[in-house]
């Protein structure tokens with residue numbers, strides 16, 4: 001034994017180094033990297049997944065100069081989202097980059113923060129972010145944080161689930177309606193715009209990456225494991241330590257379109273108010289997901305997981321001195337926001353500069369700013 005150890009010690013360092021152990025290596029993802037919190041100069045935006053990828057170093061950790069192909073590869077390798085799912089979104093991110101920088105961004109998204117431009121790609125009634133102009137701003141020119149995770153807002157999404165361990169399409173549609181109702185109630189008069197199709201596409205992403213692959217019928221009827229979803233959004237980290245790993249099979253654009261149309265078509269059991277007309281009811285006929293594939297087996301990660309920081313309400317959310325999310329009575333008198341107008345869906349339709357300008361001008365006009 002002593003001779004064996006001595007022989008090992010004598011091995012050149014170059015031979016010993018390749019055997020570093022990463023506790024998260026699984027058959028699905030061999031290059032797992034631990035979470036590292038963003039620093040004060042790192043750029044982050046309103047997308048929980050892009051922030052997460054940057055926090056793990058799967059995208060540049062500073063959240064800047066993100067190459068199109070680097071993003072596609074990171075999504076495919078680490079969260080099982082295929083290029084077809086995000087091709088249009090990435091094209092629109094670049095258009096937004098051109099729009100805001102006045103330069104040709106080429107194939108490089110200059111930073112994650114520029115995605116927060118309101119009523120462009122970013123929209124109202126998010127699951128975990130505030131709206132740009134809520135009721136409590138002091139004047140129409142003022143604005144609030146529409147970019148960072150907000151624990152209080154996310155809690156209003158989770159409240160709908162009443163402690164369920166899993167979320168199906170119907171529950172998610174109910175969450176969406178709750179967020180719409182609260183956002184419409186708390187909006188600065190004239191600001192609110194309903195963005196149903198965009199939000200349901202994002203909800204499709206949640207089903208795509210946080211669907212519980214341990215449940216039967218995972219392929220044909222995925223259900224989100226709520227503790228994974230909560231961990232992901234709250235920490236902006238992937239929930240490896242909760243037994244999550246990159247899902248298989250990878251999710252393509254057909255999965256997302258199918259999931260989002262089934263979400264929108266899922267019949268809800270109660271209807272919060274106020275809602276815009278048309279908020280309830282299918283926007284498109286539901287498409288079905290691919291049939292169950294029975295041959296797939298999953299391997300859970302082993303080893304001791306790292307612990308990501310758990311965000312608390314401290315420092316998150318808007319505090320106007322009177323507590324979070326004070327409601328102003330005049331917000332109830334919001335003018336009809338969206339009659340006959342449907343904002344572009346940047347995951348499925350290519351934006352032109354004129355579309356962005358038009359969407360922004362609508363809200364500004366309603367508020368009397370132009």
Ligand code: HEM
Pocket residue numbers: 046047048049050071075079081086089090093115116121122123124125126127128129202203205206208209
């Ligand atoms: C190029 C690709 C992508 C771009 C440019 C992008 C951009 C955005 C933007 C601008 C938002 C803010 C919308 C809002 O106001 O709520 C958003 C939200 C969101 N994104 Fe992404 N995203 C991309 C890919 C993804 C992927 C691959 C996932 C997950 C697999 C994802 C998950 C989400 C979710 C769940 C939300 C909603 C957050 C909330 O409502 O609080 N995104 N994304």
